Amino acid sequence: MTRLFYDFPLTVGTSIDLPKDIARHIMVLRLSTGDGITFFNGKGGEYQARIVGAERQLIRAEIVSFSQREIELPYRITLAQGIPEAGKMDWIIEKAVELGVQEIIPVATRRSVVRLNADRIEKRLSRWQSIVVSASQQCGRNRLLNIARPVDFGDCIQTFSRLPTVMFSPRAHESLASWTTRQAPHDIVLLIGPEGGFSPEEEELARQNGVIFLSMGPRILRTETAGLAAVSAINAFWEQSH
Structure with a gap:
């Protein structure tokens, strides 16, 4: 599944209009309504989302679930x-x-x-x-x-x-x-x-x-x-x- 960095707070159950740079990237990948995306914002864990609207430059995604998955080393x-x-x-x-x-x-x-x-x-x-x-x-x-x-x-x-x-x-x-x-x-x-x-x-x-x-x-x-x-x-x- 496509993974993208989204530098804003994310909440399960909400819909977001994606910034232009992310929207362009999604269009280049030829993703469309119904396709899944994984978002992470650098604060830990990741969010599963799906595209619920795609019109011209506007892409809307719904945050479906959150996973605490981490692959960081146990030492710094x-x-x-x-x-x-x-x-x-x-x-x-x-x-x-x-x-x-x-x-x-x-x-x-x-x-x-x-x-x-x-x-x-x-x-x-x-x-x-x-x-x-x-x-x-x-x-x-x-x-x-x-x-x-x-x-x-x-x-x-x-x-x-x-x-x-x-x-x-x-x-x-x-x-x-x-x-x-x-x-x-x-x-x-x-x-x-x-x-x-x-x-x-x-x-x-x-x-x-x-x-x-x-x-x-x-x-x-x-x-x-x-x-x-x-x-x-x-x-x-x-x-x-x-």
């Missing part, structure tokens, strides 16, 4: 991602939604190639949020991944000083696999560098703030691969323990 993964170029960030966000990440924090680092001014930040945030909605519709999540405003590396480190925070380095003495199997599932922050990686100064600041250094093997992973590979590995180990 935050991806603190060094800002890469636009196409890579789009990919990371889409796949992070599919893998169950709850929050992405774009981090400006010393070696970040992309520098965002205030105007560009607003445009990027709007684009990134659209990607989150689209990916959530596709993968079945009823709660939207949160994308924070970009922060500097130092501020990011200070923000998460009390949470288990991991940075990956081929020079680390313990592997992600070994560490994860010794941990009960818990909330975690993953620090991922941009294309050029973290600088020595940033790594030292991370050490001073209690960040855990782990290895993902002898190969150097690209920025768009590293975080997603780490999330996949953590999910594989921790979901197995349930």
